[in-house]
Amino acid sequence: MPGWIAPARRTSPRITGYDYSLPGTYFVTICSRRRECLFGTVIDSAVLLSDIGLIVNQYWLEIPHHFPTVTLDLHVVMPNHVHGLLSLPSSNEAPQLDIAHDLNAIVGSFKAAATRSVNTRHAAQGFRLWQRSYYDHAVRTEQGLERIREYIVNNPLKWELDEYNPERRRQRRA
DSSP: OTTOOOOOOOOOOSOTTOOTTSSEEEEEEEEBGGGOOOSEEEETTEEEEOHHHHHHHHHHHTHHHHSTTOEEEEEEEOSSEEEEEEEEOOTTTSTTOOOOOOHHHHHHHHHHHHHHHHHHHTTOTTOOOBOSOOEEEEEOSHHHHHHHHHHHHHTGGGGGGOTTOHHHHHHHHO
């Protein structure tokens, strides 16, 4: 077909060959589909969650109920994305629980559960809540962990500068 260009192949943000079931702390960022501000708004440097944002927050907090070896650290639900820290233990830290979970399974389960709940509560079957993938970073040092915690806490305060803020994107284009 003349003039037709094949779509670019999507590359995975996952590190090739990395074992995402390894013990450690991971920082994840999960964006709403098309980065739409579905989860709330920022008013006076504080996030005011919408009904959908409250559901997303609830399901984030429930991750350890479904994955008992996972420990949650700080998180924030922003208008169109979620930042969170979670830890996977070593087998020495959780010997009584012979369950291995990887980060992809945990994030996938969280996204699916939140989406099902939103679809059920809003009678919107088939509504896609999330972008296809997510960003992750394996935290390697205590200093790195502290920097990420500070970033999470300060994220609402810096919403005007946030790369995910659609208003900032519109201003850059103008």
